[in-house]
Amino acid sequence: MKEPFNPFVINTYQGKEYFCDRENDLKKLISHIENDRNVVLYAWRRLGKSALIHRLFDELESSNNYETLYIDLLATQNIDEAIQSISAAIYEKYGKTSKGISASIQKLLASIGATISFNPMSGTPELTLGINKSKQPHQSLASLGEFLIARKKRIVIAIDEFQQINDYEGTKAEAIFRSWVQQIPDVRFIFSGSHRTLMEAMFTEKKRPFYQSSMLESLQPIPLEAYSQFITQQFQAAKKVIDLDTIEKIYTWSRGQTYTIQLVCNHLFANYKKVTKKDVDTVLNQILVQQQAIYANFQKMLTRTQWNVFRAVAKEEPLKNPLSKDFLQKHNLGAASTVSTSLKALEKLELVIKDEGNYLVHEVQLARWMAKL
Numbered sequence: 001m002k003e004p005f006n007p008f009v010i011n012t013y014q015g016k017e018y019f020c021d022r023e024n025d026l027k028k029l030i031s032h033i034e035n036d037r038n039v040v041l042y043a044w045r046r047l048g049k050s051a052l053i054h055r056l057f058d059e060l061e062s063s064n065n066y067e068t069l070y071i072d073l074l075a076t077q078n079i080d081e082a083i084q085s086i087s088a089a090i091y092e093k094y095g096k097t098s099k100g101i102s103a104s105i106q107k108l109l110a111s112i113g114a115t116i117s118f119n120p121m122s123g124t125p126e127l128t129l130g131i132n133k134s135k136q137p138h139q140s141l142a143s144l145g146e147f148l149i150a151r152k153k154r155i156v157i158a159i160d161e162f163q164q165i166n167d168y169e170g171t172k173a174e175a176i177f178r179s180w181v182q183q184i185p186d187v188r189f190i191f192s193g194s195h196r197t198l199m200e201a202m203f204t205e206k207k208r209p210f211y212q213s214s215m216l217e218s219l220q221p222i223p224l225e226a227y228s229q230f231i232t233q234q235f236q237a238a239k240k241v242i243d244l245d246t247i248e249k250i251y252t253w254s255r256g257q258t259y260t261i262q263l264v265c266n267h268l269f270a271n272y273k274k275v276t277k278k279d280v281d282t283v284l285n286q287i288l289v290q291q292q293a294i295y296a297n298f299q300k301m302l303t304r305t306q307w308n309v310f311r312a313v314a315k316e317e318p319l320k321n322p323l324s325k326d327f328l329q330k331h332n333l334g335a336a337s338t339v340s341t342s343l344k345a346l347e348k349l350e351l352v353i354k355d356e357g358n359y360l361v362h363e364v365q366l367a368r369w370m371a372k373l
C-alpha cells in the first residue's frame with residue numbers, strides 16, 4: 001500500500017495508521033470469528049462497514065492463523081455474476097504463483113465454466129464465466145467450497161453489499177447461498193450491506209433462509225472523543241492546529257458519519273495550517289456546492305409531494321412527528337394521508353430513515369444542502 005498524501009483518507013482502507021478507533025467493534029468481530037459465529041455487519045450508509053472489514057482482515061492475516069477473502073456484490077446482477085466475483089477473489093488470492101497460474105486453480109475454474117483471458121490492453125489476466133456452463137449455481141458453489149475447506153488455514157469470507165442478492169432474477173439466491181454456507185461450516189462468513197433495512201429483513205424475518213443464522217452487529221458512529229483524539233493527532237503530526245470545539249462542530253454537522261467527517265478533515269488539512277470555525281464554514285460550503293448537480297437530480301427522481309416532504313424532513317431533522325399539524329402547516333404539505341404515503345415511499349428508497357424514533361434524511365450532506373433551500 002502506498003502512503004496517502006493526506007492522512008484523512010476518503011476512498012478505502014489505507015492501513016491502521018489512518019484508521020480511527022473501532023477497537024471495540026474489532027474485538028467483537030474477532031471474538032465472533034474465534035468462536036465460529038457468522039456475522040451480519042450492518043449500519044447506515046458510509047459509517048465505515050467496508051473499511052472495518054479491511055481493518056479486521058489486516059488483523060486476521062497478520063495473526064497468520066487465517067486467510068481472508070473479500071467479495072463485493074455491488075455490481076452483480078445475477079447469481080452467475082456473484083459466482084464470478086467469488087471465483088475472481090479466489091483466483092486473485094490463490095491463482096498466481098511464481099510459475100504462472102496455479103494448476104489447481106486452473107482446474108477449479110475450468111470445472112465451474114470460468115475461463116481466464118488476457119486483457120489485450122493491459123496484458124493482465126481477467127476472469128470470465130463461460131456461457132456454456134454445464135453446472136448449476138449450487139454445483140459451482142460446491143466446487144468453490146470444496147477448494148476452500150481443503151486449505152490448511154481457517155478461511156474468513158466477507159460478502160459486502162450482500163443485500164444485492166435480493167435483486168437477482170429468477171433464482172432463489174438466498175436459499176442457494178444459505179445452503180452453501182451450511183455446506184462449508186469451517187468457513188466463517190461476514191455479511192455486510194449498505195441497505196440496512198434489507199439486510200435486517202434478510203436475517204430477522206422468520207420465513208427467510210438466513211433467519212437467525214448469524215450474529216447481528218449494528219455499527220454505530222465513532223464516538224466524538226475518539227474521533228477528536230484521532231483528528232488532533234493527525235493535525236499535530238503535520239504541525240497543524242485544530243481545536244476541540246472546531247472538531248465538535250464538524251462532527252455535529254456530519255451527524256457523526258465517518259465519510260463526511262473524513263471528507264471535511266481532508267479539505268481542512270489540505271488548505272489550512274491553523275483551522276478556524278470560519279474555515280470550517282468555507283469548506284462545508286465548498287463541499288455542498290460541489291455536490292449541487294447531483295443533489296438537483298433528486299428533485300427530478302421524486303414526485304412533487306415526495307420532494308416537499310423530503311425537504312421538510314431535512315429542514316426539521318431530527319423530526320419526531322411528521323404527521324403533526326404544526327409540521328404539515330409549517331411546510332404547506334397538505335393532508336396527513338398524502339404525507340404518510342410519500343414518507344413510506346422515501347423510507348423504502350432509504351432516502352429517509354427512522355433512527356431511534358427520529359426521521360432523518362439518510363445522506364447527511366444532502367440533508368444539509370436541502371435544509372438551506
Ligand SMILES: Nc1ncnc2c1ncn2[C@@H]1O[C@H](COP(=O)(O)OP(=O)(O)OP(=O)(O)O)[C@@H](O)[C@H]1O
Pocket residue numbers: 009010011012013018019020021022043044045046047048049050051052193194222258259262
Ligand atoms: N475508522 C475509520 N477511520 C478513518 N476513516 C474511516 C474509518 N472508517 C471508514 N473510514 C473512511 O470513511 C469512508 C466510508 O467508509 P466505508 O466505505 O467503509 O463505509 P461503508 O459503511 O462501507 O459505506 P457504504 O454504506 O457506502 O458501503 C471511507 O473513505 C473510509 O476510508
Ligand SMILES: [Mg+2]
Pocket residue numbers: 049050051160194
Ligand atoms: Mg461499504
